[in-house]
Amino acid sequence: MDLTLLRTFVTVHRAGSLTRAAVLLGLSQPAVTSQIRTLERQLGRPLFLRNARGVTATTIGDELAHKVAPHLDALTEITEAGLDADSVARTLHLAGPPEFTAERALPALTPLIAQGLSIRAAFGPAEELLSGLAAGHHDLAVTTVRPRGGLLTATPLCDEEHVLVAAPRWAARLGGPAVLQVRGVRALDPVPLVEVHESLPLITRYWSAVFDAKPAAAAAAVIAADLRAVLGCVTAGAGLAVLPRYLCTNALDSGEIVALLDPVVPPLRTYFLAVRTGTLGLPHIARAHEWLLRTAVGW
Structure with a gap:
């Protein structure tokens, strides 16, 4: 059986759309449609049901995908192997929120540059990043939204603790965490808010x-x-804000800002590391993925 047809089939199965698969494969939609029809004729069974939102795999289609996808991914890994110190440089297209990517993800990946990796970073909101990842514009995305469907695969990266902060003069006016706990949330009403x-x-x-x-x-x-601009405004006394602890730790330690409350269970937000399913067979993506997960243990 033609491996090209199987590769196209697996891409359509993961994408759930002939159009999206065509973009990922660098083909026209008619070419992808033709390849799927050829494979269906060879098998004598329909692999997909067409609908208004794309395609849905038939039972036969699901069974075939589960059988062949791991082998195709393994072949990709074999043919793409070789990102080491003396291999041709590869480029990683990384995407994520600007603050987290700049403060954590990019610094964490810099050791890989000496190993032949180039990095191109893009910033944006979670939905935009995942759409770009699905369309093939990015290789790896850090996002606060867990993607759904078979096209993208996500691994929890780390949790981010949120802290309620303000400049010391606002904290003094409010009377500190103990007073705030007694008076309740309405004590914060007079303080201006700073947000993203x-x-x-x-x-x-x-x-x-x-x-x-x-x-x-x-x-x-x-x-x-x-969020870095939010931190600057809070430090200058503009009002209160909720910030991730990693971003404001230095300002808290120096006394430039103060935590207004220390809840027993602080709010957390989880970051995920997302890739297109199957692309971890590419060594430069796999290495960056593994490196970030390993580094994030200490975050």
């Missing part, structure tokens, strides 16, 4: 997890689409 988006995603999540309430303010005083 108009929807107040971090503050809303923190209020829900810690206070079982919604923020009283409908809008933030400052919106900055980068």
Whole structure:
């Protein structure tokens, strides 16, 4: 049986779409459709059912995918093997949120540059990153959203603790964590909010997890689409914010900002490391994936 037909079949099975598979394979959609029909004629059975949103594998299609996909991935690994100190340089297209990628992921991967790896980084929101990964624009994506479906595979990378912070003068005005625990969440109402988006995603999540309430303010005083800018505004006294601990540890240690509360169970957010299913057979992607997982143990 033609391996090209099987490779196209597995890509369509994972993508759930002839159009998306065509993009990943660098082919036209008619070419992909023709290859699938050829394989179906050879087998004498339909492999996919067409619908408005793409394709769904038949029972025969699922069985064939489960049988052949591991072997095709192994062949890819064999043919692509060789990213070592004296191999041709390979480029890793990494995507993730700007702050986490800049502060953690990219520094963690720099040792691999000496081993022949080049890195190209892209930033964006989780849904955009996963769409780009699925379309083949990225090799590896760090995201706070676990992807669904068979096209993408995600591995938990690390948890991020969120901290409610403000400048010392705001903390003094509020009376400290003990007073805040007694007075409750409404004691925070007079303090301006600093956030990354108009929807107040971090503050809303923190209020829900810690206070079982919604923020009283409908809008933030400052919106900055980068958490490092949010930290700068909070340090300057603009108001309070919810920030990941890794990003504000130095400012907390130096006293530039203060944690307004120390909940027994702090809110956490999980980061995932996502790849297109099957691409861990490519050595440069597999090495970066393994390196990040190993490094993240200490985060």
